[in-house]
Every structure is written in structure tokens, then in C-alpha cells.
Amino acid sequence: MSANIDLLNKLVHEDFEIVDLTHDLEEGIPSCGTHARFGRILHESIEWGDQFTHAALVLGEHTGTHMDSPNHHIPNCDHTIDKIALPRLFGRGAWIECDGAEANSQIGIEAIKDWEEANGPIREGDFVFFHTGWDKFWGVHPECRPFEHDWPGIDRECAEYLRDRGVVTVGTDTLALDYAPAPLDQCDAHDVILGAGMTIIEGLANLTKLPPVFYVVALPMKVKDGSGSTTRVLALVDKNA
Numbered sequence: 001m002s003a004n005i006d007l008l009n010k011l012v013h014e015d016f017e018i019v020d021l022t023h024d025l026e027e028g029i030p031s032c033g034t035h036a037r038f039g040r041i042l043h044e045s046i047e048w049g050d051q052f053t054h055a056a057l058v059l060g061e062h063t064g065t066h067m068d069s070p071n072h073h074i075p076n077c078d079h080t081i082d083k084i085a086l087p088r089l090f091g092r093g094a095w096i097e098c099d100g101a102e103a104n105s106q107i108g109i110e111a112i113k114d115w116e117e118a119n120g121p122i123r124e125g126d127f128v129f130f131h132t133g134w135d136k137f138w139g140v141h142p143e144c145r146p147f148e149h150d151w152p153g154i155d156r157e158c159a160e161y162l163r164d165r166g167v168v169t170v171g172t173d174t175l176a177l178d179y180a181p182a183p184l185d186q187c188d189a190h191d192v193i194l195g196a197g198m199t200i201i202e203g204l205a206n207l208t209k210l211p212p213v214f215y216v217v218a219l220p221m222k223v224k225d226g227s228g229s230t231t232r233v234l235a236l237v238d239k240n241a
Contacts, residue, residue: 015240016215021129021233022065023205025057028141029064030148030175030203036060037141061228067169067220068200072227073190079197081226088168088199091125093216093235095207099133103150104181107132109157119212124166127216130154131207135173138205153179156188163196169218171201171233201233210235 012018023029031037039058044050061081062068070079096115098107107130112122122128137147151174159177162170170177170193177189177200193200201218215236220229 012236015238016236017239019206019209019214019235019237021204021206021235022231023138023203025059025064025230026140028144030138030144031060032062032175033148035062038063059230061223061226061230062202063230065201065203065205065231065233066228067218067231068190068194068202068228069226070194070197070199073187073194077194080224081220081229082222082224084199084220089218089220091127091168091216092123093127093129093210093214094119094122094212095129095131095210095214098130098152101132101134101152103152104179105152106155106179107152107158108155109161112158112161115212122162122165122167126165126167127169127171127201127218128162128167129171129173129201129204129207131173131204133173134175135205135207138203148175149180151175151180153177153182154189156192159189159192163192163198167198169199169201169216171204173204173207174202176202201231204233206235211237211241213241214238 025038027039029038036059041056043054043056045053069081069084071077096111098111101107116122132152134151154177178187217234218231220231223229
């Protein structure tokens with residue numbers, strides 16, 4: 001057992017660089033208009049003379065960098081966040097550069113095919129993340145307002161291509177995977193991805209610090225019957241690649 005632990009430590013600490021793809025949770029971060037904003041209420045503090053420091057957190061299931069489970073959008077679905085199979089929270093990752101995508105635009109299948117031409121095919125079990133450049137607008141209220149409006153997203157054909165490839169998770173640096181003007185009853189990317197039992201990660205950070213291919217660890221909270229969860233997303237980059 002100790003030999004296995006030593007090997008794991010070597011792999012993680014010596015052979016891989018760890019990149020955090022998660023935004024900080026703090027008051028005033030971006031939120032969808034219908035969702036609860038993050039709040040932190042200090043209840044005890046060593047500085048107040050208490051023995052411990054602790055605070056209450058107020059947050060929606062889709063706060064900050066977060067994962068959507070299929071029941072977030074699919075009717076009569078019991079595929080909740082607590083039922084996401086553990087092997088689907090780890091895997092190979094690929095990020096696709098779409099920086100410069102126009103506001104309110106849809107990203108098409110060409111972006112994926114360009115990536116595949118340069119890096120090889122998207123594989124079954126992959127995480128595929130899109131970097132639109134919208135992460136530059138992330139901030140604390142009121143500076144976060146541009147992030148909350150007019151973001152680009154992927155179109156239906158793009159989502160269907162990834163579904164047919166057997167991808168497990170599709171992610172983005174924007175507030176939602178569908179583009180901002182999408183009507184709530186016509187969210188093509190959510191329809192396709194969540195309808196196939198896949199998951200979505202929204203609000204990713206630091207994608208430009210990664211090579212095209214890496215490994216992903218994405219750990220949502222185990223919320224009973226939850227429709228999603230704030231998620232710590234880490235990338236492991238092979239130093240020897």
C-alpha cells in the first residue's frame with residue numbers, strides 16, 4: 001500500500017503540474033439573473049475573541065465554476081448530481097480556443113475539427129472545454145456585469161458532434177454553454193448534452209495556462225437530488241509531454 005501511495009505522490013507532484021480551473025467564491029461574483037448570488041456571513045472569529053472562525057455560506061447549486069447534471073434541464077429526469085458516476089469525474093481533457101468569438105454568437109463544429117486536425121481525434125470519455133475569451137470579464141459586482149450578458153455559446157451541431165464522440169463533459173469559460181440570446185425553451189446545447197446523460201461545466205478559469213491535452217479532476221459536492229453543484233476543477237499537465 002505504501003508503495004502505491006509513493007507512486008501516486010510521485011506522479012502528481014513530480015510528473016504533473018496542477019492548474020486550478022476554478023474561480024474563487026466571493027461576494028459579488030457573476031450569477032445568472034434568476035439564480036441566488038453567493039454570500040458569506042461570518043458567525044465566529046478568532047479576531048472577535050472566539051475560539052474558532054467560521055462563516056455561513058449562501059449559494060445556489062449553479063454558483064461560480066459549477067457542474068450541471070442532466071436533471072437541471074431535462075424533464076422527468078432522475079440523473080441528479082449525487083448520481084454522477086465517479087469514473088466520469090476524471091479523464092483526459094481538451095480545450096478548444098475560440099477567443100474572439102463575437103458577443104451573442106454560436107460556435108460551430110469547425111472549431112472542433114480544427115482542434116482535431118492539429119491534435120488528433122476527440123475520444124470517448126474526454127472532457128472538452130471551450131475558451132471563448134469571456135473569462136476576461138469575470139469580476140466582482142459591478143465589474144462582473146459584462147460577464148453576465150451577451151456571451152457566446154456552442155451550437156446544436158457542435159453539441160451533437162461531441163455527444164456522438166462519447167464525450168462525458170463539455171465545459172466553457174462563460175456563464176452558460178448556450179449562447180446568451182437562446183430562449184429558455186430552446187437551449188440546444190443543454191438539450192443535447194444533458195439529454196444524453198452528459199454533464200456541463202460552466203465558468204471555467206485559466207484555460208489558456210494549459211496545453212491542448214491534459215487530465216481533469218472535477219469534483220462537485222454530493223448534493224442529494226441536486227441539479228448541479230459548485231465544483232473544484234483541476235487540470236493535471238504532464239511535465240514530460
